[in-house]
Amino acid sequence: MSVADLPGPLLSELSEGEILARIFPRLPEADAALLGPGDDAAVVAAPDGRFVVTTDTMVEGKDFSRDWSLPDEIGVKAAMSNLADVVAMGARPTALTVALAAPRDTPVAFLEMLADGIRDACAQVAPGCGVVGGDLAASDTIVIAVTAFGDLAGRAALLRSGAQIGDEIAVSGLLGVSGAGLTLLQRFGVQARDNFPDAVGWHVAPYPAIGPDMVADLEHAHAAMDISDSLSLDASRMAAASDVTMALDITVISAMADAVARVSGLSMNEAQRMVIEGGEDHAILATFADGGVPEGFIPLGRVVTRGEHDVTVAGAGIAPTGWNPFAG
Amino acid sequence: MSVADLPGPLLSELSEGEILARIFPRLPEADAALLGPGDDAAVVAAPDGRFVVTTDTMVEGKDFSRDWSLPDEIGVKAAMSNLADVVAMGARPTALTVALAAPRDTPVAFLEMLADGIRDACAQVAPGCGVVGGDLAASDTIVIAVTAFGDLAGRAALLRSGAQIGDEIAVSGLLGVSGAGLTLLQRFGVQARDNFPDAVGWHVAPYPAIGPDMVADLEHAHAAMDISDSLSLDASRMAAASDVTMALDITVISAMADAVARVSGLSMNEAQRMVIEGGEDHAILATFADGGVPEGFIPLGRVVTRGEHDVTVAGAGIAPTGWNPFAG
Structure with a gap:
């Protein structure tokens, strides 16, 4: 149950490239990605000339605990909190970026399972939504900042200011x-x-x-x-x-x-x-x-x-x- | 010079809404924002039906130190590292989202000055590029995850794979x-x-x-x-x-x-x-x-x-x- 028990190498034992090579195959590919991860930036389709964007952060100890949650559950939660925001605008989620800060002694398996959770959340809410970019940084606590994008398909965005008397x-x-x-x-x-x-x-x-x-x-x-x-x-x-x-x-x-x-x-x-x-x-x-x-x-x-x-x-x-x- | 000496209230002494009301007026507005901060997500123009996106994280103690840097300098660095990635794709930066995790006892003035630095970086690299969304979270260390967007204006993205012999x-x-x-x-x-x-x-x-x-x-x-x-x-x-x-x-x-x-x-x-x-x-x-x-x-x-x-x-x-x- 504990993250410390996960098998395999630690983040500090692999190069950034080797870590990414283990994670990206587990993350969903985005149908909307015109250019995926690997360059300075990704290129994502925004068919109607607009895109919806939201960002949400989860911090170890405040928003989740490694003692309580399996890594894939943390991935589900990080993705869901963002996907729900996109859907709440009336948009279909198309893509995510994931910025992760983690201690050097984190097992790479933690990131692999986190990726599995992100994949599962995308599969439920918006099949075809995937990860187009990310960033890895060293930190004493785990911080996961997900940014999510969506397509309005020509519709007006759905706002919190639109409630009408009698609704x-x-x-x-x-x-x-x-x-x-x-x-x-x-x-x-x-x-x-x-x-x-x-x-x-x-x-x-x-x-x-x-x-x-x-x-x-x-x-x-x-x-x-x-x-x-x-x-x-x-x-x-x-x-x-x-x-x-x-x-x-x-x-x-x-x-x-x-x-x-x-x-x-x-x-x-x-x-x-x-x-x-x-x-x-x-x-x-x-x-x-x-x-x-x-x-x-x-x-x-x-x-x-x-x-x-x-x-x-x-x-x-x-x-x-x-x-x-x-x-x- | 030290962050602890900054005057004014701490993050824990204001509501999230009160904090945002102090920060947003200092952040640049994005010309491309069709709907700015305040709802579940922002809506950003992507005139040619595509957008460029990149994300980069800075962690206190690893990527910057509050002992060495003024808050506005940290903001400049967080924005620049992302803006440069967008420009390196041949795109004009249009918008940023900023996810910030910080200790409860951080002076709000720290965030205000950080916002000033982000504004200055946008003004130099891409006037009209601004902040369309963000997130605040509590953390023992400061983590700043910026995601930046750009417009290719009909051009092909500029890749690292395009170098030709003789160039x-x-x-x-x-x-x-x-x-x-x-x-x-x-x-x-x-x-x-x-x-x-x-x-x-x-x-x-x-x-x-x-x-x-x-x-x-x-x-x-x-x-x-x-x-x-x-x-x-x-x-x-x-x-x-x-x-x-x-x-x-x-x-x-x-x-x-x-x-x-x-x-x-x-x-x-x-x-x-x-x-x-x-x-x-x-x-x-x-x-x-x-x-x-x-x-x-x-x-x-x-x-x-x-x-x-x-x-x-x-x-x-x-x-x-x-x-x-x-x-x-």
């Missing part, structure tokens, strides 16, 4: 499970994996309900965004950007909390807090004209005229609480 | 100064800045001779690449990719070593080693048809039929020696 609010999957998994890891350590495999597995390697059809599902959305920091925090951002209030339905949140409690053993109170304040599920939050919620999305409430609060649950305002990278 | 080899600026500056910092510590301001200043914040006209200068090049790791290492990569030998002229290398010795106080022997084995000058290495070297480029030798060695100096083979991220 239905919906989310592409269950919320709170990742936060519950993190809570269990913090409380019980790595053995939480054995006792609560669903919750912890979702935290270490989220497989959000985002597939190649999601872009089509979002075609008629008015607004969309990735829920990465928490429902309360991200919905409040959408509310502020759209100058509306997001009125969430307590029934659905309770039903989600019930599901979270079942896979995590947390109390209903804690589980409900996870649904509202937990992050990293990477579900897509979107608003649709009345009656336009696509199959598979879970209705979560209604966009209403802006009131005192950004977000309400059962009519009561809730504080935006969630992930803050520099908080204690 | 003249040329470089866009002096080599070895950055390596000499690093040697002085390692030998004498931060006071080397006072005694050898030119060499050390170049190391901490390279301003390579790359301006907005460089893309036009490279229009008739057969091959090009950024010299980031060293002349011997990068020229050997071009030689291998083009299946040629790069025959370098000892006269020019000696003249460069003379200039390096003058600004650094190093011996001629050491200075010559810096020209051949030092990195991070971010000059562009290119080959041109006989007689086609543009004004401002320094002729460095000739592309010849592939022999025993990738690179020769005065006819003798030299070993590819330079920067390796995981070397001791």
Whole structure:
């Protein structure tokens, strides 16, 4: 389970070229790559004359732990958090670059398995999306900075500012499970994996309900965004950007909390807090004209005229609480 | 001089939104941005249906030191190393994303000055190139991962595999100064800045001779690449990719070593080693048809039929020696 036990050479025992020769065959090739890795830069197709770009960083000890996660799970998470952002813009992910900083005594097998996880995430969300470039650097802690690109195929980008009064609010999957998994890891350590495999597995390697059809599902959305920091925090951002209030339905949140409690053993109170304040599920939050919620999305409430609060649950305002990278 | 002395709040004392509100006004806006920062992703124009992309990481303690460099110098270096890669492909830089991991007790002023350096580098190399997105994460060490984009404006990308036998080899600026500056910092510590301001200043914040006209200068090049790791290492990569030998002229290398010795106080022997084995000058290495070297480029030798060695100096083979991220 521990990274230190991985077999094979360490990063310091191979040249950069030898390391890359082991990793690149495991990474997915991008269909959109006109020129792949190996020169100073890659060349990527942007068929409609625009491209979508987002970047997201994961730091060992803050965003993941080598004690809790297998390297391929870390790769899944690093890729998913970026792919979800591209999809949330209404774009099809086309390519990634991966900048990795790691200690000299990291086994090369760690990078190989990380590559496998990136490949798996691309295969689920956007077959044909691949890695077009990267960078390796030495660092005391592992830092993975993924930048992801997408193709809008002629459509307008889907913004968080587009929510309209009367829209239905919906989310592409269950919320709170990742936060519950993190809570269990913090409380019980790595053995939480054995006792609560669903919750912890979702935290270490989220497989959000985002597939190649999601872009089509979002075609008629008015607004969309990735829920990465928490429902309360991200919905409040959408509310502020759209100058509306997001009125969430307590029934659905309770039903989600019930599901979270079942896979995590947390109390209903804690589980409900996870649904509202937990992050990293990477579900897509979107608003649709009345009656336009696509199959598979879970209705979560209604966009209403802006009131005192950004977000309400059962009519009561809730504080935006969630992930803050520099908080204690 | 020390980062700890910077005035104002620490990262942990502000919300992510408050931090971004201080940084973004200092970063350059990108002319190519169709949708800038603030949503899940940015949208960037790629007028000819393709974009060039490269990524490069800098890690505190490995690639820079807060004891040696001012924050704006670190920003210059992080941007330049990426901008040079885009230009080396024959493309005009259009946009950057910046992923930054930093300790919680980093003064926000550090990020503000870093932004100033990124702005200055963009202004020199490619006015109109700006920052379209980013990410902030907490980490024990500072890690800066910049991803840069460029526009080929209908031209073919300029590869390192294009060198042709008979070509003249040329470089866009002096080599070895950055390596000499690093040697002085390692030998004498931060006071080397006072005694050898030119060499050390170049190391901490390279301003390579790359301006907005460089893309036009490279229009008739057969091959090009950024010299980031060293002349011997990068020229050997071009030689291998083009299946040629790069025959370098000892006269020019000696003249460069003379200039390096003058600004650094190093011996001629050491200075010559810096020209051949030092990195991070971010000059562009290119080959041109006989007689086609543009004004401002320094002729460095000739592309010849592939022999025993990738690179020769005065006819003798030299070993590819330079920067390796995981070397001791």
